[in-house]
Amino acid sequence: MLSTNIWLVVTIRALRTRARILDAALDLFERQGYDATTVNEIAEAAGITPMTFFRHFPTKDAVLVTDPYDPLIAEAIGTQPVDLAPLERTRRGLLAALGDISALEDATAKRRVALVAESPALRAAAAVGTEATQQAIVERLVSDGAERLDATVAAAVCLAAATAALLAWGTAPDDTTLAGLVRHALTQLAPDPS
Amino acid sequence: MLSTNIWLVVTIRALRTRARILDAALDLFERQGYDATTVNEIAEAAGITPMTFFRHFPTKDAVLVTDPYDPLIAEAIGTQPVDLAPLERTRRGLLAALGDISALEDATAKRRVALVAESPALRAAAAVGTEATQQAIVERLVSDGAERLDATVAAAVCLAAATAALLAWGTAPDDTTLAGLVRHALTQLAPDPS
DNA sequence: CATTAAATGTTATCGACTAACATTTGGCTG
DNA sequence: CAGCCAAATGTTAGTCGATAACATTTAATG
The missing domain is CATH 1.10.10.60 (Homeodomain-like)
Known part of the structure; x- marks a missing residue:
């Protein structure tokens, strides 16, 4: 007390x-x-x-680049059907967890992302920051039977797509939603691009 | 003279x-x-x-991380059919350019990669190094009519898969070939994973 | 042997970051 | 209200990566 x-x-x-x-x-x-x-x-x-x-x-870069490792992501991936290929499982998991992303969007989020998108040093720091998330995804996939290399590729690839969308959002028009861009990016990874 | x-x-x-x-x-x-x-x-x-x-x-990191931007990669991607989706075009282009990769394997290549795989700072430097290649790919895809975001996602995703394979190669058994790992990684991105 | 240009050395400085120790702040207790 | 206490901040000194300006060495050449 x-x-x-x-x-x-x-x-x-x-x-x-x-x-x-x-x-x-x-x-x-x-x-x-x-x-x-x-x-x-x-x-x-x-x-x-x-x-x-x-x-x-x-x-210095921690002012702009925070590493909010979200356990919800690994959890959402674990929820997807186990018989799917690791990449597709990860992709669907990320899409499912996308709803929580808006929670990260505070008032300065877009300004910060725009700054990160412009500086190589900051992009590098951001890449290091996502490694924790990638590792969590890999462990989850491996524990469900996936080959380690396949799991690593699946996690790296899906996060790369999401990161590309995030950086694009930094300089996109104001009415562009981050979730929309991420969804669009992940759609390209779909096995059946219908 | x-x-x-x-x-x-x-x-x-x-x-x-x-x-x-x-x-x-x-x-x-x-x-x-x-x-x-x-x-x-x-x-x-x-x-x-x-x-x-x-x-x-x-x-300091340049001792281990060199940035050999290879114009052959963008060229090989340009050779692929234009009516393919950007991701598939990039994927096939990388596979086609894979033969030249063995040229990068000097005596110390694997030792260097193993060191990079172990250090976050070095992985960040390596990520920055691949940005030039990514940019070249994006420009090529865009000049052939692709949407910029789609092109960026395609390049980032394919290079992420290749990078994951490269880092895995650093600590793989001696009889493992880099080209084989990269091919395996890129196969996961195939639209028809047969 | 003098010339010359590249390669290297010297010295000084900046900026990110850390460690050890001293000081201030401000609520809390007697 | 006086004094305790612990967190927050300040001070000082240093390391390491990196850069600039200037001096010196190297070694082939004519």
């Missing part, structure tokens, strides 16, 4: 600092580019020390 | 330095890991200055 209150209050202060960092970084990145913006600038704009920046974000 | 001879000799010296760097780096990477190895160590082991290291390789 007591320590719980402390924890809450302290967390509020930390959250505010984190939000200030995020605002300052997003603003600077959009005005002068990701690479041209230094952590020192971000810290100064946020009214903190560079050291404090790294206390809230492990790396 | 005169300057040509100078160029040759000078180049030989540069090539020997480059080879010494490569040997030293590969040895150190395998013994103590990529991240745990510093450029200073490599330079010292190669008998040069850190500065000279960066004169031969733009980055």
Whole structure:
């Protein structure tokens, strides 16, 4: 009760600092580019020390690239019929989990994606971020009897399609929905492209 | 004639330095890991200055990850029937270009790939390296009438399958051929998985 | 043997990131 | 209200990858 209150209050202060960092970084990145913006600038704009920046974000790119490994994805894939080929199972699983994607779309999501789409360094960081999800999918498929290489290819391929759609969404017109683009991308992987 | 001879000799010296760097780096990477190895160590082991290291390789990871963008790939894709879907066209093009892949397999290729497969930082660098190839494929498909998003998905997906096969090859038994793995991976993308 | 251009070395600097230690903040308890 | 306490922040110093400007060495050539 007591320590719980402390924890809450302290967390509020930390959250505010984190939000200030995020605002300052997003603003600077959009005005002068990701690479041209230094952590020192971000810290100064946020009214903190560079050291404090790294206390809230492990790396500079972590401000834009978060790795929300979603257990729901692996779960949705496991729900698909086991007799399907790994690729098709993964594809249908991703489509099934697509409904939850809109939950990720906060107000700054599209701005962040647009920045990632423009910077090779950020795209690389994003690719590393999806590896956890890929690994989870692979383990799920393998545990259901798939060959490891087949499972790896299935996961890598489906996530590549989804990532391509995500990056395209970053610079797409405002009325374009992310779910629509992902669905369109995954449709190309369908065995019967009707 | 005169300057040509100078160029040759000078180049030989540069090539020997480059080879010494490569040997030293590969040895150190395998013994103590990529991240745990510093450029200073490599330079010292190669008998040069850190500065000279960066004169031969733009980055630390460039010792292992080269970006041999192969125009033959885009060309082979262009050869495929235009009425095919972008994904199938890309898939067949990659399969057709597969014969040239063995040319990339020098003595150290597999050791390098094994190191890349183990390090997230190196996998990220490799991903950035394939972006040039992906872009070339996309431009080719678009110039033949494909939608940009469809072309991007097709290129990203096929290269993801090939990359997955490549990384698997790095730790596969010695009698496993890279071409065989890539062929197997791309087969999963076939519209009729017969 | 002097010339010349490439290859290498020196020195200084930047930016991302980390470790160790000191300081401030602010709610809570007696 | 005074003082405790733990989280948050600051300070300092350093490592490592990478770059720039300038000096030096190398070795074939005429």
